[in-house]
Amino acid sequence: IGFWIKGTAFPEEKKMIVTIKPSKAEGRMLAPPSKSMAHRLLICAGCAEGTSVISNVDLSEDILATLDCLRALGAGIVCRDRSVTVSGVDIRRIAHPSELSCRECGSTLRFMIPVCLMSGQKNTLTGSEILLKRPLGVYEEICRDQGLTFTKEGSLLTVEGRLRAGDYVVPGNISSQFISGLLFVLPLL
Template sequence: MRVTIERSRVFGTLEAPPSKSMAHRLLICAGLAEGRSVIDRVDPSQDVLATARALEALGARVRLEEGRAVVDGCGGRLTAPDGPVDCGESGSTLRFFIPLLASCGRPVRLLGHGRLMQRPQDVYARLFERQGLPFSQTQQELTLCGPLRPGEYRVEGGVSSQFISGLLLALPLLDGDSVLQVTPPFESQSYVALTLRAMADFGVSVRREGNTFFIPGNQRYRPRNGAVEGDASQAAFPAVLGAVKGGITVTGLREDSCQGDRVIFDILRRCGAGMTAVPGGWRFEKQPLRAVDIDLADCPDLGPILMVLGLFCEGETVIRNAGRLRVKESDRIAAMQQEVEKLGGRIEAEGGTVRVRGASLHGAPDLAGHNDHRVVMALTVAALAADVPVCIQEAEAVRKSWPDFFSRMQQLGAEVKTDGTT
């Protein structure tokens, strides 16, 4: 799908969409519980649908209806899937379900699309090898066979926290206690906190002491009703637009959220953004922005939109610990470098450090989305913030996490036209 964005006057209020990160976790906990749970504010993005499919493969039943998920859980009695489990392009689905699927004790195949099977799974590969269990990965699929055994686990903290969350979700179901030790540096800890909060909501206890997690076995997830909180990582897109243009209010966020991406508001404040707190969010007024130094270790999903923010700040924005952006849906550093250059900006990268200087942008008729939802949304914000016309190919990638992103931008006054099917 090609999207054309014309020069627009944007203003108004936008409610953050439901958190994809929390939706994954709440659905999985509900799917493992014995009984029915109802989860409100579930956005049927492609990633969330992938998790729903994986739960049904394990024996749960998931019905999505009008922003709500009705989940009849399997009670922790995991059945081996009849066929391969299609994880779509969802890294969370793949990494969360590997330990759960291993609990079935039979060979399992997992499929992925796009770059999913190119994303490293070395943490699990070594873990399975230590337990003498089969685990192999190709460019098309991943195969494994359990069962995992309770006991002591050690995971590197400098890689994706999804490995840690996957083990935390599965280990309480094993017939024995386990200890999970995370070796420093422990990055993306906020995502692990989201996992622990969801598990606690469903009655599963984990005791944490520093980087060590003590996990009693033979636990059972209990059904409950709840709602998905607003997504701070998605709220970052209209928030940056508001900081640059002014006149935009972002709401729908939980004030005590564990989401690490809430740091976007601290970053904007350090940049000098005109911000006023409102219930569940912030109102933005236009103010000159200055460059700051940013550590991406605990908020990697903010990478693309922070590069856009740097284009509108006076001075040089430095984004550190950005190396993991290379192995997302796209190489997000290279993708943003290529597309921002078409707009007249420049992004420099060396190792895990990205540098962006403020620039005067111009329109571009041939931006590529790189099949990456966050790249597409970041380029959209760049065009609207600079008030320049652009065309973006592969814009359907937004369906991965925020299916109605463009209609929500239209609610703010953006002149957006689509050409082609999704």
Template sequence: MNIALPAGPLTGTVKIPASKSQAHRLLICAALGETPVTLSCDGLSKDITATAHCLRALGAAVETEDDRILRLTPGRTDAPCVLPCGESGSTLRFLLPVAAALGAEATFHMEGRLPQRPLAPLDAEMERHGVTLRRHGDTLTVSGQLRSGDYALPGNVSSQYISGLLMALPLLRGDSTLTVTGEVESAAYIAMTEDALRLAGIRFQKDGWTYRIPGGQTFALPHELSVEGDWSNAAFFLCAGALSEKGVTVTGLNNNSSQGDRAIVDILRAFGAAVTQTDHSVTVTAAPLHGITIDAAAIPDLIPVLSVVAACGAGETNIVNAARLRLKESDRLATTAALLRSLGGSVEEHPDSLTIHGAALTGGTVDACNDHRIAMAAAVAASRCPVTVVGSECVSKSYPRFWEDYAALKGETL
């Protein structure tokens, strides 16, 4: 589906949907417990739904109500099962070690670019600890019982591997260690997993980047929980506020959240935007914007929309340490550069960085390349120039009601 967006700023207030990252973790912790959990989750994206479907396949009962309430009753299946991951990397990388810890014979079905996204060295560590992995095209089958022991993973490949093992190792009979080696990227996402484990009563010791995890533990979340607002999705409208004289307010946020993309507030301030905060909201208003340097290592999901802000400001912005963007739903370094060029922007693409020169965007057509964050970043660019987004439906991966919220802030029907 294509959407034509006329040029013009957004203004007003929007309540952001639930955090996809937190919802994945809480759903899995709930399924690994022994008592039912009710999770209030405003806005069930495709990725969250994929995790729910996979937990059903593993034996849990998951009910939804009004696209916002999830009731989960733990359960197990002894039969071979198929786990439909869709295009959700979090679902696959979290549940692969969890399924192995449960001793399940599970076949993961993958769509889109997910089969091409890396699993090494997580797969090698699992095989070293008793698991067999068989890959056939778009499917990956895990069998065997994951054994306790000493695990090691590099910190600069994917924090999702680390999170998956942190959720799996407490289920094993014996004690385990997990050592994260080298420079750790996306540490905030690991912190989110630690928070979820503590909430579920899971014990672990952390010494630097070595975890000591007792086996034989039971997950026990509170019976009722609410998922906090999603900072990754809030970033799109906060960036739109930086291009709006009247500004945009985003509500439903936890300003003390461990979500790493909360860094959007400080980055927009660094650009020169006017930012004010309350306990549960952020307002961003336009001010003269200037170029800055952005380290993408911990915030890869913010780079497409921050690139739009950079293109609308003055001077040069350098986005560095961004090689991992090439392994997302699209090659996000390439598709972000293509987005800006399609709209008349000036950008230089390097193997692990972008250099963006601020200039007036003139408008054009952007192919979202089935990447939700490219589609939403293109919509923000329409604050300054007319934009046609090709493949706009891909936003359902993380923010199904994005276009409705966007239209409300634009003051028109799309």
């Protein structure tokens, strides 16, 4: 097989000749971490009883935002190398209001709104004004229907009240982040 850069004139003696022979590939590799999966695993661990260890986590700014929110709600977080140890908290029994910084992360914001609505406390989620201009209508409608507080002012979103058990109907064309956010908490109702 010869390789050369298209559009360049390589003399015949400059071509690279490679011979590929059948062989067995073996070994171990660590797949690149999924930020989407890491958010979800960390939040599940934060809402679960006991201690969980999540491995192969890329501590990006978005993941750090999620970890900060979990800490603000009372979860214990220890980061070591590419692993995160999470000591969960019963989000139904959080006894104090919290301020949660979502930084610039839409995933963190959309995942944490239902988590905050499990505490019954007044919780404020912060982020840039641009972040809070992202679509959140699914949660606004749920809060309105259940008589819960959902107030956006500049870079602040305040939610207060506790979600109730019942039927939750959401449009099928929305981001999976809304559905994941609800799935984190609805089994706890």
